[in-house]
Amino acid sequence: MGDINGDGKRDILGVTSGGALRAYYGDGAGGFVSDATMDASWGTQGALTFPMGDFTGDGRPDIGLITVAGTFLIAKGNGAGLDKPELLATSWGEFDVVVGALDRGGDGKTDIMARSSTGQLWLYRGNGAGGWASPNGVRLGTGWNGYQPISVGNFDGAGGVDILARQSNGDLWLYRGNGTGGWADTNGTRIGTGWGSFVTVFSPGDFDGVPGTDVLARAADGQLYLFSGTGAGALRRGVLIDSGWRAFRAIF
Numbered sequence: 050m051g052d053i054n055g056d057g058k059r060d061i062l063g064v065t066s067g068g069a070l071r072a073y074y075g076d077g078a079g080g081f082v083s084d085a086t087m088d089a090s091w092g093t094q095g096a097l098t099f100p101m102g103d104f105t106g107d108g109r110p111d112i113g114l115i116t117v118a119g120t121f122l123i124a125k126g127n128g129a130g131l132d133k134p135e136l137l138a139t140s141w142g143e144f145d146v147v148v149g150a151l152d153r154g155g156d157g158k159t160d161i162m163a164r165s166s167t168g169q170l171w172l173y174r175g176n177g178a179g180g181w182a183s184p185n186g187v188r189l190g191t192g193w194n195g196y197q198p199i200s201v202g203n204f205d206g207a208g209g210v211d212i213l214a215r216q217s218n219g220d221l222w223l224y225r226g227n228g229t230g231g232w233a234d235t236n237g238t239r240i241g242t243g244w245g246s247f248v249t250v251f252s253p254g255d256f257d258g259v260p261g262t263d264v265l266a267r268a269a270d271g272q273l274y275l276f277s278g279t280g281a282g283a284l285r286r287g288v289l290i291d292s293g294w295r296a297f298r299a300i301f
Contacts, residue, residue, distance in 0.1 A: 050100045050253065050301055051110035051150065055128045059253045061265070062100075062112070063297040068092020072130075079257035079275050079290055087130055092298075094134060095122065100301050102150030102159040105179035113149055113161070115141050123179070138181075144171075151200040151210050155228040158182070162212070168194035172230060187230065196222070201252045201262045205282035209233060213252070213264070219245025223282055240283055247274075249300050271295030 053060045058077040064070055070091035076082045091098070095114030101123065104111045109126030114134055116122065119142025122134035141147075146164040153160045158177035163186070164170050170193045171186035195217040204211040209226035214237065216222060221241035225233040244250060247266040256263045261278030266287065268274065271294045274287040294300065 050112075051102065053110060053126065053130070055109075059256045061253055062087070062301055063294070064092055064098055064299040065296050066298050067296075070098075075253070075256060077258050079263075079277075079288075081291065097144075097147055098299050098301070099147050100150045101161065102152075104149065104159045104161075104175055106158070106177045110150075113137070113147065115144065115147060118142065125179070137179075143167075146197060148198050148200045148212070151202065151212070153210050153226060154230045155209070162189070162198060162200070164193050164196075164198060168192050170198065174230075189232075190235075197250070199250060199252055199264070201264070201278075202254065204262050204278065206261075206280045207233075207282075211282075213240075213250075215244050215250050217245070219243050225282075238282070249297075251301050265290075265300075267294050267297070267300060269295075 050060055050062045058075045060075050061073045069086050070088040072087050073081050073084045096117045097115040099113050101111040101113045109128055111126050112124040114122040121138035121141045123137040124131040124134040143165045144163040145166050148162040153172055154174050159175045161173045169191050170189045172189050173186045174182040176182045196214040199213040201211055201213050209228035211225050214222045220239055221244045222237040223240050224237045227233040248269050249267040252264050257277050261280030263278050264276040266274045273291040273294045275290045276284040276287045
């Protein structure tokens with residue numbers, strides 16, 4: 050999600066099973082300092098919720114929602130929370146996974162990546178001011194049905210925007226970006242196994258203050274693990290940082 054409250058530290062948001070949107074404010078060292086409910090009825094607004102990074106270009110992180118009807122809404126960050134969601138696009142109902150908070154094209158503007166129900170992976174470039182550089186997406190690949198893409202920025206330290214992909218068999222793959230919207234490695238590199246036991250896997254960026262992009266994973270029993278990134282395309286062994294996250298249907 051990024052820094053939602055403007056204190057310079059990465060935070061995490063979650064949507065509870067009851068539909069409330071809650072913020073957990075990071076301490077900059079891999080833990081939390083406090084939490085708060087941001088919207089008690091968030092779950093009634095969208096079927097998919099995901100971070101968009103600074104999509105509007107104002108230096109504050111935003112959130113995207115895809116409704117059951119396929120409407121794309123954006124809730125803009127205001128430095129202390131979120132504004133009321135407003136319409137951004139329509140006809141997004143074909144996508145079952147949407148990933149934001151990435152500058153895939155290398156132009157300094159935040160883009161959106163979406164996987165269709167048929168396994169096609171698409172890139173929609175942002176214009177840096179809350180809209181689209183083009184209304185048409187660019188297809189990045191096919192056959193992604195069994196893979197969950199995860200935005201991780203410059204994960205390998207070599208430049209370009211990379212993504213991780215969790216395969217349905219539990220393998221974790223790294224796909225390196227070439228900095229211009231394509232792939233530096235179309236086949237990917239497997240960097241882990243055994244990730245199928247986690248209910249949710251996502252990246253908060255550098256959550257623990259140690260250089261490198263980190264990954265958080267929630268187990269079925271609600272325990273939350275931190276996998277610290279090395280900054281060179283790998284993850285360190287997971288460390289339990291919290292429990293009680295079973296009640297959330299989405300975490301980001």
